[in-house]
Amino acid sequence: MEEPVMKDTQWLARELKAHGVSRNDFLKFCGSMAAMLSLPEWAAAKLPATLAAAAKPTVVWLEFQDCAGNSESFLRAWRPTVAEIILDAVSVNYHETIMAAAGTQATAALDQTVAKHSGEYLAIVEGAVPTGAGGAYCTIGGKAALEIAREVCGHAAATIAVGTCASFGGLPAALPNPTSALSISEAVPAAANVINLSACPANADNITALLVYYMTMKRWPPLDDHRRPVFAYGQLIHDACERRAHFDNGQYVQAWGDEGHRLGYCLYQMGCKGPVTSHNCPIVKWNEGTNWPVECGHPCVGCAEPQFWDKMSPFYKHLTGVPGFGMAANIDKVGIGAAAVVTAAFVTQGIVQKVRSRKEDNATTQSHEEEKRP
Amino acid sequence: MSAENVARAPVAGEAVRVSVYVWDIWVRVIHWVVFFCFIILAITGSYISHPFILVARNAYEPFLMGTVRVVHFYTALVFDLAVFARIVLMFVGSPYARWDQFIPVTRRRWNGALESLKFYVFLRRRPPEAIGHDALDGLIFAVRFLIDLLIIATGFTLYSKITSYNSPLAIFQGLIPFFGGLQGARWLHHILMWVAILFILQHIIRVIVLSTVKHDGTVESMLSGYRYVTKEDLAEEARGR
Ligand code: SF4
Ligand code: SF4
Numbered sequence: 001m002e003e004p005v006m007k008d009t010q011w012l013a014r015e016l017k018a019h020g021v022s023r024n025d026f027l028k029f030c031g032s033m034a035a036m037l038s039l040p041e042w043a044a045a046k047l048p049a050t051l052a053a054a055a056k057p058t059v060v061w062l063e064f065q066d067c068a069g070n071s072e073s074f075l076r077a078w079r080p081t082v083a084e085i086i087l088d089a090v091s092v093n094y095h096e097t098i099m100a101a102a103g104t105q106a107t108a109a110l111d112q113t114v115a116k117h118s119g120e121y122l123a124i125v126e127g128a129v130p131t132g133a134g135g136a137y138c139t140i141g142g143k144a145a146l147e148i149a150r151e152v153c154g155h156a157a158a159t160i161a162v163g164t165c166a167s168f169g170g171l172p173a174a175l176p177n178p179t180s181a182l183s184i185s186e187a188v189p190a191a192a193n194v195i196n197l198s199a200c201p202a203n204a205d206n207i208t209a210l211l212v213y214y215m216t217m218k219r220w221p222p223l224d225d226h227r228r229p230v231f232a233y234g235q236l237i238h239d240a241c242e243r244r245a246h247f248d249n250g251q252y253v254q255a256w257g258d259e260g261h262r263l264g265y266c267l268y269q270m271g272c273k274g275p276v277t278s279h280n281c282p283i284v285k286w287n288e289g290t291n292w293p294v295e296c297g298h299p300c301v302g303c304a305e306p307q308f309w310d311k312m313s314p315f316y317k318h319l320t321g322v323p324g325f326g327m328a329a330n331i332d333k334v335g336i337g338a339a340a341v342v343t344a345a346f347v348t349q350g351i352v353q354k355v356r357s358r359k360e361d362n363a364t365t366q367s368h369e370e371e372k373r374p
Numbered sequence: 375m376s377a378e379n380v381a382r383a384p385v386a387g388e389a390v391r392v393s394v395y396v397w398d399i400w401v402r403v404i405h406w407v408v409f410f411c412f413i414i415l416a417i418t419g420s421y422i423s424h425p426f427i428l429v430a431r432n433a434y435e436p437f438l439m440g441t442v443r444v445v446h447f448y449t450a451l452v453f454d455l456a457v458f459a460r461i462v463l464m465f466v467g468s469p470y471a472r473w474d475q476f477i478p479v480t481r482r483r484w485n486g487a488l489e490s491l492k493f494y495v496f497l498r499r500r501p502p503e504a505i506g507h508d509a510l511d512g513l514i515f516a517v518r519f520l521i522d523l524l525i526i527a528t529g530f531t532l533y534s535k536i537t538s539y540n541s542p543l544a545i546f547q548g549l550i551p552f553f554g555g556l557q558g559a560r561w562l563h564h565i566l567m568w569v570a571i572l573f574i575l576q577h578i579i580r581v582i583v584l585s586t587v588k589h590d591g592t593v594e595s596m597l598s599g600y601r602y603v604t605k606e607d608l609a610e611e612a613r614g615r
Contacts, residue, residue, distance in 0.1 A: 225551055236535055250429035250438030263431065269424070276556035278535075302557065311557045318423060319561050331561075332424065335568030342572050343579065349494060350583030356499055357587045 009053045026052075036209045036284065037221070037231050047216060054215035058121040060113050061095035062152060064138050064145040065172040065181055066127025069201035070163040071097045096140070107141045114155050122214075123156035124207075125149065128165040128172040129187035132180035149188050158193035158220065159184060162207060164303055167196035167228070174309035185227065193220055196227045198279075200303035205284045206232045224278070226306060232284075237274035237300050240282040243267065267294060271316040273302030391602035396470045396506050397595055404460045405596055411453035412574070416567055418446040423564055450529055457522050470506030476516040483509045501584055503607040511580075518573045521566055528553060528563040 016026060027048055034044035063071070075098070094110040101109055113121055130137035135144025153159040161184045164170035172181035185194045197206055210229060213221050221229045238244065246252070247266040254260060254269060266272070277300055281292040294300055302312035313320065314328055321329035397405075421427070421442050429436050464473040478484045486509030489502040494510075501508065507515065527546075531553055534546035553559035585592040595601040 225547065239536065248438075248440035249433070249436050250425055250427065251431070252425055252428060254428075259431070273557065276560060305555050305557065306551075307554070311555055319564060320557075322565065331564055331568070332420070335565075335571065338568065339571055339575055342575050346576050346579040346583070349496075350579060350587075352496070353493065353499070353583065354587055360499055 009055065011056050012052050012054065033209055033212045036205065036280075037213055047212075050216040051212060057211070057215060058113060058117050059124060060110060060121060060152060060156075061124045062126065062148065063096050064125070064127035064129050064149070064166070065179065066163065066165055068097055068126070070126045070166075071095070073201040073204045074162070074207055104141075110152070114152055118155045120157050121155075123153045123159045123191075125153065125159060125161050125166045125184045126163055128169050128181035128183060130172065130179035130181045131187070132178070137179040146187055149184060150190075153184060153188045153191040153194075156191065158195060158214075159188070159191045160207075160210065161185070161194060161196045161198075162202040164198045164200045164308065167198035167226075168306040168308075170200065171309055174307070194227055195220060195223065195229065197232070198226070198228060198304045198306075199281075200308075203232070203281070203284055203286065206280070228278075228304075232280045233278045233304065235278060235280065237277045237279055237281055237294070240280070241274055241294055242282065243294060261297060264297075267297070267299040269318070270299045271301075271314065271318055272299035273305075273308075273312050273315075274300040276312075277302040277305050279304040391590060391604055392608065393591075393600045394505055394603045394608065395599050396468075396601045397599045398468045398471065399599070400459070400463055400467060401471050402596055402599060404456050404463070407456040408453060408460070409574075411449050411456065412570065414449045415446060415453060416571065418442050418449065419564075419567060422446060447533065450526075454526050454529075457519075457526065461519070475507040476512040476519070478509055478513065483512075486510070487513055501588060503588070503590075503604055505601070505603050505607060505611050508584075514573070514576075518570070521569055521573070525563060525566045525570065528559045528566070531559040532556060532563060 030048045030051060031044070034047050039047065061071070094106065094113060096106070099106060099109070127138075129145045129149050131146055135146050138145040140148060161167040165172055165181075166184045169177075169181050169183045169186070172179055173183070183196075184191065185196070195210065197203075197210065199206075206229070209231065210221070213229075213231075221231055224230055224233055226233070238247070241247075243264060243266045246264070247268055251263075251265045252260060252269045253265045253267050256270075268275075272294065274294060281300070282294070285292045285295070299316065301315045302308045305312065311320065317328070319331050321327040322331055322334045325334050422439070425439060427438065429438055463471045464476070474480075474483070478487055486502055486504060489498065490508050490510035492498040493501040504511075527549060530543060530546040531549040534544050535550070535556060537543050550556060550559065553562055581592050584590070590602045591598075592601060
């Protein structure tokens with residue numbers, strides 16, 4: 001395989017030394033990454049050496065209709081300082097929130113990267129791309145988001161959509177989608193190697209693992225139907241949840257703070273969307289691996305799935321409502337009502353027709369027998 | 375066929391009816407398998423969507439939801455096979471089980487459906503006669519088959535993600551985006567259960583009504599296979615076929 005343009009293979013070692021990261025910490029980091037990526041033992045053993053010798057990828061980070069939550073998540077990457085170095089020191093040539101440059105200087109940095117590293121850099125995109133009103137809903141330096149996305153993602157080696165907004169449209173694209181927001185793969189169908197890291201926000205550990213995979217293997221990991229890496233989205237939350245035993249046993253939380261809630265029962269009846277959501281939250285967890293929503297007593301709202309604002313709400317209910325009866329309508333109550341109406345209608349029709357046909361029967365019999373009678 | 379036809383004492387003012395063997399053993403067996411499977415599926419499915427029996431705190435591993443789910447899955451397999459067998463019968467079964475009983479292709483069937491509809495909006499006193507499926511009834515069942523197929527497809531889609539990765543059923547994961555994600559499939563699966571219940575209700579009530587208005591033994595026919603048909607209709611049917 002041809003080496004990428006950046007031939008500096010000592011950068012990571014230098015950075016690690018400068019940050020005072022011990023060899024031991026580096027090995028620990030590699031071990032946790034190998035576990036996350038489910039690498040076999042022989043590959044895991046090769047990871048530290050390969051990573052240390054890996055070329056430094058060039059990255060530009062674009063923000064469109066977003067809340068900067070993914071940047072927050074990214075800046076809080078932990079797994080000692082190694083992840084920090086991987087993330088901070090990958091040449092982030094352009095990142096509106098964290099770059100020192102501003103205005104024309106910043107745009108110049110972006111243009112330069114696109115021109116100089118065309119076809120080599122990675123574009124990380126946060127937020128949806130609005131297309132309504134000629135793109136007026138989101139412009140940077142006078143350029144519409146769509147135009148920027150086409151230019152930057154169109155020339156990138158790969159585009160990583162971080163967060164549900166960039167992956168699937170997310171909140172901006174939720175009904176009624178006032179700005180006609182699109183996900184990055186919808187907005188720039190020509191973009192090569194789009195990888196969606198959905199969730200609100202994307203888990204920094206998954207971003208790190210994806211970059212480590214790319215830097216060491218020089219290709220992208222296997223993806224699912226929604227173009228999400230299988231290592232992070234291959235399993236249902238429900239299948240890795242620590243409350244699963246309570247689910248299978250029929251023990252459920254019925255109300256916030258009830259006995260079941262205090263005992264850590266399953267949150268299924270509180271609207272948990274774990275059974276329909278694919279993500280690795282129960283395994284990787286959040287906030288330095290401290291905890292994740294279900295563990296601390298809140299149902300999963302399914303943030304990693306397409307259109308979760310529309311499909312998964314109401315968040316504390318099992319199912320959405322019934323069209324014509326409202327989003328919060330109870331599907332079973334509507335069903336029972338419909339069954340009552342159908343039963344009443346057909347029973348009434350039957351009784352009326354039966355009475356009419358009996359009259360007719362009697363009438364014909366009578367007229368047969370007493371034809372002469374007036 | 376006419377050798378089996380037995381005349382029956384006419385009800386006052388009615389035409390003479392003869393018995394005809396309309397539902398063969400396969401049709402009847404499949405009918406009841408589908409019916410009982412559906413009841414089990416509706417009850418277990420309702421429990422899965424809304425667990426109405428809760429297990430006490432210190433019960434020792436009752437595995438209630440787990441068991442209900444397994445019952446649901448295996449019953450669903452029997453249900454699916456029965457529905458597919460019925461679809462096969464549409465092409466290889468008796469004339470009264472054929473696909474053209476469901477989808478009207480002749481003018482006569484279309485007229486029959488229209489006449490039947492008139493009975494339900496009080497424009498006719500008596501429902502039109504039919505030997506096998508009444509034309510309107512057949513049409514309703516055609517829709518019911520589509521709904522069953524959708525229920526089956528959404529069910530397999532939901533199952534595809536929890537089955538083992540090397541199971542052949544994992545292929546249904548391809549349908550997940552089509553139904554709007556697993557949550558979409560789950561919603562559709564649930565609401566279609568209610569639609570199917572509406573079909574069953576109207577079916578039961580209408581069968582009883584037709585049976586009592588026409589005195590043609592429709593209710594018993596799903597057990598015995600025989601139905602009482604007017605002689606004129608039998609003759610007409612023989613001509614029309
Ligand atoms: S809490 Fe949610 S994810 Fe966990 S077992 Fe219950 S339903 Fe499944
Ligand atoms: S538990 Fe569910 S809602 Fe929470 S972050 Fe994970 S996927 Fe999103």
